[in-house]
Amino acid sequence: MAEQYAISGTSAKGIAASVERGVAEGGLAPGDTLPPVRRLADDLGVSPGTVATAYKELRGRGVVVTHGRGGTVVAAAPSVASRRPPKVPERLRDLAGGHPDPAFLPELPAPVRMTAGARSHRSTPRLPLLEERVQEWLGADGVPSGSVTFAHSALDCVARLLTTELRPGDAVAMEDPGYHHLLDLVQVMGLRTVPVAVDDEGMRPEALREALRAGARAVVCSPRAQNPYGGCFSERRRDDLVEVLRGAPEVLVIENDHAAEIAGAPLYSLTAGGRLARWAHVRTVTKYLGTDLRWAAAACDPATLARHDGRLLLTSGWVSHLLQGTVLGLLTDRMARELVHRARDAYAERRSALAGELERRGIASHGASGMNLWVPVRDESAVVNGLRSRGWWVAAGARFRIASGAGVRITSAGLKPTEAARLAADFAEVLGESEATYGG
Known part of the structure; x- marks a missing residue:
């Protein structure tokens, strides 16, 4: 339990x-245990009910979590101090970092010139030309695109969707291992995460079925370029998952196609066919048009879209028309499209080159699509530190995992094929040293 920070307050709000x-100030760190309700109540001279109400409020805001007999602890990624x-x-x-190679990002055009004076953004929140382009874009991949909307990013959109439903x-x-920002987001919203194991084809149907039996009211998944594992739905896997989901029609399914144009794999969307x-x-588009383009498009069933847009109207109201105009310009620019296609091919080549070099040295990896490889290891710290001593900085898998085994994520987007052999050789040496130290 954290003893260095003295909690104060005489009311539930004051204690919270x-x-x-x-x-927020660091006196309480992620994982620190708060005092038991009755002990803190005695220390502060208040009723246990007052402390219990404070803890309940903190749980609802994602600041703390309760682990039954394990007590109440500061969340791993508390909403007041995002990791x-x-x-x-x-x-x-x-x-x-999971970042694209800057060499493949198109140059952003000058800010779009807008007409002077007030504009009715609330009555026309989406630029009609961009809305039409998005409908064509999604429809070409089999996504029902009759009802589309915009948000400020994928995380912004997912958060709003979950808020309206749960x-x-x-x-x-949630995918396990999965995208750490999404895992953190769900936690800080005060929601419970149910892990769903993944493989090279994405979520495993039997694991999803167990999650639904455990009471999951929403599913968040990636159809391709799954982060960090790299899985992508095959047509059969998509159909198997849909069959599982059709048994729970009240569950909201959110599909995050964050790397669509550079995933290096076709889209087999759960939404196709209206099932x-x-x-x-x-x-x-941030992974291939520009990391500052905080824009997302979403196609939804009519009820879900209405709830999303209703909540958006009460907050920011709309996504900037200047931003929308910039995205539209890039989506329709021939040179930008050609650069995106080159990025897709280069990322596939780089990913395959590293996977092949690792395999030559007997090291298994996963990365069927996208910009990353997931390499299972026994000791994440030993591998990260060992590669650091050789000049490489890779991501420890702990922040991506819920219940899955240890691993490290390597972003291969900027790694030239000629460099893959050196990294793989260093990786093999580090694994050898780790086994010599900790046992095979």
């Missing part, structure tokens, strides 16, 4: 504010 301040990846040390090759304490089926009752397909 004190804990939140301690988390950031560690800073890359100087002179190390960064293969941990309440604190509800369960969400799901509640669904949303979210697509972004």
